[in-house]
Amino acid sequence: MTAAQADLLIDRPSVADGAALWRIAKDSGNLDLNSSYSYLLWCRDFAGTSAVARGADGEPVGFVTGYVRPERPHTLLVWQVAVDAAYRGHGLAAALLDGLTSRVGAERGLSSVETTITPGNTASERLFISYAARHGAAVEREVLFDTGLFPDGPHDPEVLYRIGPLSLTPSA
Structure with a gap:
């Protein structure tokens, strides 16, 4: 943990964090921005599979959102990861991801993590x-959604990254 991370608290998001998560996503410049409403819903319905980093004032400075895939109950799909510009470069995204998968693994057990990344998003890669x-895991890549599937104009393909096997097991 870096000195910058030591001043941060990583926990579950609450509905009150939805607006801040939307702002962080908007300011990231890399993420597909969802509606502000979707971030509020996400913080309500998927708080257990998401994480937020809070600064000394308690305000969110980074987040990772995810969900457990219904057909694969030991797979966490990471939807978005974003860190406020003032907090980038200190390993916060990695700390958020490690903290989230550790928590979800302890609660539910995880054998794999999935995410999609557009080609050229070097930071996410x-x-x-x-x-x-x-975590000593392999990475498999394949195009999940090709460009032609997106109805709202030009969109880069989304490449699925499947990471596993992991051995993150529930606590007794």
Whole structure:
């Protein structure tokens, strides 16, 4: 843990955090921005599979959202990861991802983590490749959604990164 991370608290998001998560996602410049309403719902319905980093004032400075895949109950799909510009470069995204998967693994058990990354998103590629290396897991890649599937104009393909096997098991 870096000195910058020591001043942060990582916990579950609450509905009151939805607006801040939307702002952080909007300011990231890399994420597909969802409606503000969706971030409120996410903080309500998927708080157990998401994490937020709070600064000294308690305000969110980073987040990771995810859900457990219904057909694969030991797979966490990571939807979005974003860190406020003032907190980037200190390993916060990695700490959020490690903290979330540790918590979800202890509660439910995890054998794999999935995410999608558009080609050229080097920061996300590095984050998930380094996550796999830290956890001794393999990474498989395949195009999940090709460009032609997106109805709202040009969109890069979404490449699925499947990381596993992991051995994150529930606590007794």
